[in-house]
Amino acid sequence: MRRLVSCLLASVTLASVTLASVTLAAATSVMAQAVPTAVVELPALERASEVLFWSQDQREAGFRAMDRIVPHRAIAAGGTAHPLPQGEPLAIDADRFILEEKVAGLLVLQDGKVRLERYGLGFGPEGRWTSFSVAKSLTSTLVGAAIRDGFIESLETPIMQYLPELSGSAYDGVTVRQLLTMTSGADWNEDYTDPNADVARFFEPHETGGMDPTLHYMRQLKRAAEPGTRWHYSTGETNLVGVLVSRATGKTLSGYLSEKLWHPYGMEQDAGWMIDAVGQEASGCCVMASLRDWGRVGQFVLGGGKIGDTAILPEGWLAQATTKQADYGEAGKGYGLQWWTNDDGRFSANGIFGQSINIDPERKTVIVILSAWPTATGRSPAREAFLKQVAEALD
Structure with a gap:
């Protein structure tokens, strides 16, 4: 399974900013203060893919400072934080997992209460950490909100209704649903070890004739399969979804996310969403938020996508989004609407x-x-074992 993201790639042309000095710290426990141990200077990103080859020190420093490296747009929080009361401490030893898995933040909520909260790598409760591809699930949620608000007709609507620049391309006849399930049939190379892959070239500066750079690149792709017949992971397609939502709503993704979720639900801190060279959020990647606010995102979804008694999403949306809509060949697993199931x-x-x-x-x-993690992708047996250990402790 390839849980991949093009992450930083969208803003590199704007981001020759060097993070001159980022302080690292030893692993910390809940609410403890970080103790400086080293200073790391992050290089300017001449190519977007360079982030994949940062040293371990650079990753640990950079992932909590991405908004100081590449441009981000603010996602405004609300005035009163959604409460996360302390629950009974979870009887589990997480120290080894945190150290071996290079964990910066670990939060376990049950019934909306904090059962476990730990920090490491010099990160703490006041900091924000980049999401990489976790942002895809937020983008999907905004599609649901836009359907409920009447900005997007339905999941079955052809995307050409909102993105006419794609006419005559591999995306002819592709629906909103097929974009969200990554079953468009368009060819795409997401190999991060290949400097000529689409995911690497996608965000390189290029002449677009005034067209949105995401649309300009994606309209050149070839069709590899009929729409709806093949699942194929493509961060470029989630970025297309983001352009579609912005077009349909007439709002920035950051503004719409603040309006529908971040402010009314009561996130504790403003967040940030990475933007590309034309100011469009890189909707397949890179929202910066605190550990607890990421927990609140999960709690919002677990609670049925409601704020109080007000539904933010269409009836039945989460049932579709979080259950298998596409099979990628791994037994017992699947892909929903930008969620792994x-x-x-x-x-x-x-x-x-x-x-x-x-x-x-x-x-x-x-x-x-x-x-x-020391590597961008791959399966972690230690993480799977830890999640199983948490489940057994909760049971």
Whole structure:
């Protein structure tokens, strides 16, 4: 399974900013203050893909400072934070997991109460950590909100209604649903080891003739399969979804996310969303938020997408979004509407270098893990074992 994201790629042409000195710190426990141990100077990003080859120190420093490296647009929070009361401490030893998995933040909520909250890598409760591909699930949620608000007709609406520049391309006949499930049939190379892959070239500066750069690149792709017949991971398509939502609503994604979720639900801190060279949010990647606010995102979804008694999403939206809509060939798992699904009812939002929001409706739990893995992708048996350990402790 490829839980991949193009992450920083969208803003590199604007981001020759060097983070001159970022302080690292030793691992910390809940609410402890970080103790400086080293200073790391992050290089300017001449190519977007360079972030994939940062040293471990640069990852640990940079992932909590991305808004100082590449441009972000603010997502305004509300005045009163949604409460996360302290629950009974979870009887589990997380120290080894935190150290070995390079965990910056770990939060376990059950019934909306904090059962476990830990920090490491010099990160703390006041900091914000980049989401990488976890942002895809937020983008999907904004599609649901836009359908309920009447800005987008339905999941079955052809995307050409909102993105006519794609006419005559591989996206002819593709629906909103097929974009969200990554079954458009358009060819796309998301190999991060290949400097000529689409995911690497997508955000390179190029002449667009005044067209939005995302649309200009995506309209050149070839069709590899008929729409709806093949699942194929494509961060470019989530960026297309973001352009579609902005077009349909007439709002920035950051503004719409603040309006529908961040402000009314009561996020504790303003967040930030990375923008590209024309000011469009890179909707497949890179929202910066605190550990607790990521927990609140999970709690919002676990609670049915409501704020108080007000539904933000169409009836039945989350049932579709968080259950298998496409099969990518791994037994017991699937892909929903920009959520990774399990046949047992659990689902998650995932990002490279070990970011995840894991939601278990049966146990009424949200588990957020923010990390700086040494590699961008891959399966982590240690994480799977830890999630199982948490479930057993909760049971």
